[in-house]
Amino acid sequence: MKRRNFIKNASLTGLGVVASSAAISCKNPSEEIIEKPTMKQTKKPTPIAICTWRFTEANATAGKALKAGKAALDAAIAGVEVEEENLKNTTVGIGGTPDREGNVTLDACVMNADGNCGSVLCVSTTKNVAALARKVMEETPHVMLAGEGAEAFAYEQGFEKENLLTDTAREAWQEWLKTSEYKPIINIENHDTIGMLTLDTNGDIAGACSTSGLSYKMKGRVGDSPIIGSGLFVDNEVGGAVATGMGEEILKTVGSFLIVELMRNGLSPQAACEEAVRRIVIKNENYKDFQVAYIALNKDGETGAYCIHEGFTMMKYQNGENEAIAVDFYHKK
Ligand code: SD4
Numbered sequence: 001m002k003r004r005n006f007i008k009n010a011s012l013t014g015l016g017v018v019a020s021s022a023a024i025s026c027k028n029p030s031e032e033i034i035e036k037p038t039m040k041q042t043k044k045p046t047p048i049a050i051c052t053w054r055f056t057e058a059n060a061t062a063g064k065a066l067k068a069g070k071a072a073l074d075a076a077i078a079g080v081e082v083e084e085e086n087l088k089n090t091t092v093g094i095g096g097t098p099d100r101e102g103n104v105t106l107d108a109c110v111m112n113a114d115g116n117c118g119s120v121l122c123v124s125t126t127k128n129v130a131a132l133a134r135k136v137m138e139e140t141p142h143v144m145l146a147g148e149g150a151e152a153f154a155y156e157q158g159f160e161k162e163n164l165l166t167d168t169a170r171e172a173w174q175e176w177l178k179t180s181e182y183k184p185i186i187n188i189e190n191h192d193t194i195g196m197l198t199l200d201t202n203g204d205i206a207g208a209c210s211t212s213g214l215s216y217k218m219k220g221r222v223g224d225s226p227i228i229g230s231g232l233f234v235d236n237e238v239g240g241a242v243a244t245g246m247g248e249e250i251l252k253t254v255g256s257f258l259i260v261e262l263m264r265n266g267l268s269p270q271a272a273c274e275e276a277v278r279r280i281v282i283k284n285e286n287y288k289d290f291q292v293a294y295i296a297l298n299k300d301g302e303t304g305a306y307c308i309h310e311g312f313t314m315m316k317y318q319n320g321e322n323e324a325i326a327v328d329f330y331h332k333k
Pocket of ligand 1: 091192193194211212214222223224225243244245246247248
């Protein structure tokens, strides 16, 4: 009997965990469990950039960089930076909405085709946090840096010290203080995080995610966006996924890692995003009150996206065309 069959039969016949774990103890468990360890790229796809929401210019910037031969991570960071600099975007970079106490705190992460990653949390004095996350990945022995430590590292690396709270954001916060009502509104003030996935001319995939998090969050609150596996995950053998929306729910289901693993096991990017959303809604009676959206890309250049509520858009740049795709959703009224 083949080992895998033995394990299956053992658990079915009640031989139980002890017998089966003894049987696999001398071998790498992955050899036993994973039937489809890798997805080979079946064709060399043309470069693709996809991102969350209608960030037309950011996605075009990444897409054009890929077309010009830039590596996947360089292109993703260049794209994300467009929104980090955009004063009108109230949930990324400078101009982001502050926490309840008036502090703008940014979170970001990046992941590369070689499996390396970097992340920064609660950064309040510099706006290009995706590039800073890359520096953490490349210049330190760590994956994550938070708060003051991340800021000190940023200055060391030559990042500019800036006040991220714009007059517009301060005025909106002062207005909010009059009621202090904390009730995230679907698709509006809390949902402009940029998550980007890129596939370059070598067929390599990378990603970046950058946010100021939920508007008027508690001081110190961190969501999914800088957490590798939740806000972003890339496995260059399979593909990548990024998330936007209510970070607490994405964290609980490790959404982006889940999508990549589902793709590894044969699901299309679309089916994998749908399953990740389903895992959230089945556990939450109140799913009608919050948005979660995922986008995904596999090695063959296939893309997918799904969300809880109508109103989410994915941008897709390929062959010189930058398309806004209205994404299908779970909650059909
Ligand atoms: C967070 N996921 O901090 C982020 C918020 C978000 O668009 O996606 N905004 O929970």
